[in-house]
Amino acid sequence: MDIGVLAMTMIKPKKVLLLGSGALKIGEAGEFDYSGSQALKALKEEGINVVLVNPNIATIQTSQELAGKIYFLPVTPYFVQKIIEKEKPDCALLSFGGQTALNCGLNLSGSGVFKKNKITVLGTPVKSIEITEDRQLFAKYLGGIGIKAPRGGFARDVKGALMIANKIGYPVMVRSGFSLGGLGSSVVNNKEDLNLVVSMALKNAPQVAIEEYLRHWKEIEYEIVRDKGGNKIAVCNMENMDPVGIHTGESIVVAPSQTLNNYQYHLLRQISLKVIEHLGIVGECNIQFALDPKSDDYRVIEVNARLSRSSALASKATGYPLAYIACKLSLGYSLRELKNIVTGTSAFFEPALDYIVVKIPRWDLQKFEGANLRIGSEMKSVGEVMAIGRSFPESLQKAVRMLETGQDGLLGMPGEDSLSPGSLRLFAIAQQFLRNSSVESISKETGIDQWFLNQVKEIVDYQKNFGPAYKFNNENFLQAKKLGFSDNLIAASCRMSLNKVRKFRERWNIYPKTKHIDTLAAEYPAKTNYLYMTYHGEESENDSRLRIQDSGFRQTHNCKKVIVLGAGPYRIGSSVEFDWCLVTAVATFRQQGLETIVINCNPETVSTDFDIADKLYFEELTLERIVDIYKVEKNAKLVLAFGGQIPNNLAALFAAEKMAILGTPTKSIDFAEDRHKFSALLDRLSISQPQWEQIKNTGSVKRFAGKVGYPVLIRPSYVLSGSAMNIANSSREVAIYLNKAAKVSSKHPVVISKFIDNAKEIEIDGVAKSGKLLIYAISEHIENAGVHSGDATLVLPPQRLYLETMRQIKLETKKILKVLNIHGPFNIQFLAKDNKVMVIELNLRASRSFPFVSKVTGINFIEIAAKVIVGENITGDFQTVDLDYVGVKAPQFSFNRIKEADPKLKVEMSSTGEVACFGRDLHEAYLKALFSTGWKMPEKSIFLSIGGDKNKLDFLESARKLTTLNLEIFATEGTSKFLKLSGIKNTTVFKLSEGKHPTVLDLIKKAQVDLAINISLIGEDRAKRDGFIIRRNCVDFAIPLMTNLQAAIEFSYAVTEKKLEDLQIKSWDEYLSPKN
């Protein structure tokens, strides 16, 4: 079967439907903002109208500049169909929004919605996508064209699975189709485990594949592009350092491949081309291979007929704009008529790299108590970094620092020695080398090719020699820098001052050299502004970047050039929202005529597209490297406010270096970040706050707790996402949490404060100019204080706040702005209780909620902040309260990926993404937002388990409301009794410990429940296993779960008052500027 289309006809769509990927979640993150944004750019150039569906308000693609019509609505067949009927697009693009968009598109194609509405799917034919998505069809298809796929078979039930496994022998690999990030796939060693894994996988997919487990085979990927005429190229190949069995998103990856010889490299390349030719792919495609380390035998293990995480990485690794090109190809262009923007040559070529790229995933597993730290064939990582250098050690050590996990070098984890796959394995390997383990033995145990291990060993061996007695000369110092050691690490391990190390560099003139990424290894003259730094080089390259136009430049600015710092890897608490801020700020600076330079290291971002800024340094966000760049880029000023937490943490160091900084004074940043200084400042200003004290020792905490009463809140300084922030309910917990807090914030004070029960939480986001409030927006949280603001549901404008409260908030805000002379964006968090407000936190930077408040109010806060920072005179009266609609921002959790973690919310953030939707009222917007994060209307039954008498009473009215849905209600014993006494019919389920049936688990496993509300008391111990097991199983079996009382109440009202049909299908502009 050959589905290739040969006719080269241009398609001229009038209106294209583009599906986004929704909230960031594990397995589907910022890379799809990159691909969607590039697609929008490509369409815009053609003058094509675009209707974008994506509820992820923090993305760059959902900005007016890019898409004509934007719907902040769920990417689900129901909503997309409604949008189609309203907008009547004639074409659709499905491959730029990850698995979410693809699944939704396939569904609409299958149900005939596209056909009925005369919609042409652009790019790869749906039929081909279906082949790649159905493992059974796919294996057969490959066999048909003489290409090897793993041996095995497919099962629709456990029995079938066991039979196949018996035939091919354990261990086997279990995979399910239609899965993003390998959800539901794992290596299984025996019958018992197979039983468990298959039954779970079948919850999410109709069938599973049972395949031979290719233990310790290499995993290699190719990114292929093909046009309608059958012209095709391999843009990039990549090699996973970890062998097959560890998801590529979980593996350290290098580009290009390092251990393949010419024959293997081109054999796999040729097979890739053959596969996509037969599939008739039009656009981009990712193909993954297993390659036997002992022969040239191979298997094709996966084909993704869409843009993917790997394609984003490949784009950044090569400078080839894959998503942009893929979109143009889907319109009928041929590769040879498209241009390589960097060199002006044809886009039909294969990039030649003259550097090595190393990607390391970023995990946040330690944020989840009880989470399993082992990694495997399912994704758990939340982000990644990419480092560019001219040797593997140089790139690897750069990447380690880029991770922002506090690691510098490979030897920072002395306790770690487990070689089994896990988030810390790289460091464990280094420890093993320190203890003289051999390359051979580690390779045998891990399956990691000796090539990688040799060089890890080289790093460790070099570092071993460092010590107070180590004598540096120009040669061994340069060698250390070539191996990627930082000044800090050298100083610390040789017990000398950082200053002394810097003196070495100065004396021997050892500085990194700037090199271009030009796609053709210097073969053709290139106009590129895509840069990296390396110690493997004698000279920096001439500045041949695309010069910015001078026309817009305004002499009023006291600065001509800015360096804008990025936010680094996506992680919990720092993701695409900061990228939106950065990209928006950069665009504003450029409009102002400023030469704008970006430093960032995250391949999943739009800010690292090389056409965003005048120059891009794909580099570390460390003091050392920023100083290097600052020196090269003479007369530039640093902008810190749009890069999340990293720049703020470095602010004091920049000041010490006497670097020029724009925005709020660094001293003020210190006042905001240092909990002690901040609380003392509030006291001085007579601004009320929860009672607090700086922690000196455990004794002082106990005295404090004795005075104010438990629970108390432990708060470290200079942290993101409430890292190591905890509510302690007893002196025992105080001891545990203090220890944790000291670990993340050893250089800065830890503060303890009274935890205020039943308080509302409110945030103000705004921009100040020289200490004066310029613009602000107040959002309220649905959840009471105690849930991290990043996990909370935000409502704008506030619906339940007294005017008096808002007035107080504004007053207190103005006081703080003035005393700290704030100049730029800020965010302050308040508690409100009994008509009194208290300040709990101040962030002197653009916060997570800036995209939300900007897009809901229709006023771009970041643009204003950027202008203020460079001295633009801005005045005006900005209306952010009196809106005719409500915006609700809801968190997206990825607990399904974080096995064994408790999905209960806490003061430390655990959500991985967010969505925001609009509505006539709070309930409409809230429902849309929940549906955007994977919720559905309950149709079968509801499970209730409400801990504590007060909670039960508070929930009673909501429970009554829920009865109007006429669904069966199940409840645990106490809740059941209480509801029955209140006249609410329900069925009691037994506790797990009672051994009687039905238990709640029976319901969950038989999929009888489609909504679970499980409210536990604050301070409930994890030892209370029942609650945990219920919550965990809801997550594992994909049942919507509410664990917060206020959210559950709000949801109960919303779901009973609105029907699906009541949710309006309105685009963003229809809300912002209604026609009548």
Next chain:
Amino acid sequence: MQGKLILSDGATFIGESFGADVSSSGEVVFNTGMVGYPESLTDPSYFGQILVLTYPIIGSYGVPNPKYFESRKIWVRGLIVQNYIDSPSHFASIMSLGEWLKKEGIPALQGIDTRALTTKLRSQGAMLGRLTVIPARFAEASARRAKAGIHSNAGKILNQVQNDKNEIYNPNLENVLQFVSIEKPQTYGTGKKNVVVIDCGAKQNIIRSLLKRKLRVTVAPWNFDPIEEKWNFDGVLISNGPGNPKNSKDTILTIKNLLSQSVPVFGICLGSQLLALAAGGDTYKLKFGHRGQNQPVQNLITKKAIITSQNHGFAVNFTSMPLGWSEWFINLNDGSNEGIRHKKKPFLAVQFHPEASPGPTDAEYLFDEFISMI
């Protein structure tokens, strides 16, 4: 041990030696392929050249058994890389790259800023250069000084060992085919049809590619004329090879003879240039050549584009070709000619390498196209 590369304009690059302890000279050229150093080093087309690899990590997978080579030995006069990997990892490796280079007496340097060097060659054109390695006795003294904490003055020593006062070798000034070609004819395979390969420095994979297609292959020296020899044959393949095609007058005469008899002829790389000259066309030297595995070419007849492996410093000037010839392929990067084909007769030639090795195999089908004519 240190060494340096001095270009004809005086520019000097200092690095560390990892090959043989000898000095040499030649034309300095760069190749942008990311894999395939064993294939490149044994490609006779590199005769008389010092090869700079732009991929900065070389040696990773060691050196395989010689049966995978493109000829019996290393032809480059020197190798320049950024970082050399001395502990290779590959099942097919039998020794490290350094060991191999030493065995074959080829000098090599690492620690050179190959990107800066490449940029220079690209902007100023391919240049001649001398590769000097400090002899071991000097190097030891230098190492002793370094160990004793005295600044290692290797640079100074290097200047002192300018013992090689000979002219820098330029492979484009003489007929170099005599150095790379087979000495007497040799026949492979048992196929019915016989293809004569005029060996101007042929890569083994050309012969393997023909044998794979069930042909008998007779490899003939560069100055053999199969018509004069009265051989029984069905077609002729003019192979790749080094140097300026205009210096290979005997081969051009042979081809003229073949064309006059309308024998099917397929030229590859140098073979294409020789065919053009024999047909009355002209060739010229490219500024810095095409050497890499990512060269995009388009078939002007079918409009299809493919990625090809290339290694050439001269090219056919298509406008000089007489009537009756069409431009078959062009380079999508710079528009230069990549293939010519006679409109009526079975004469065809490509500037790139359908045999790949190293490089992509997209063009392999051209062997079938040639065979279909014989």
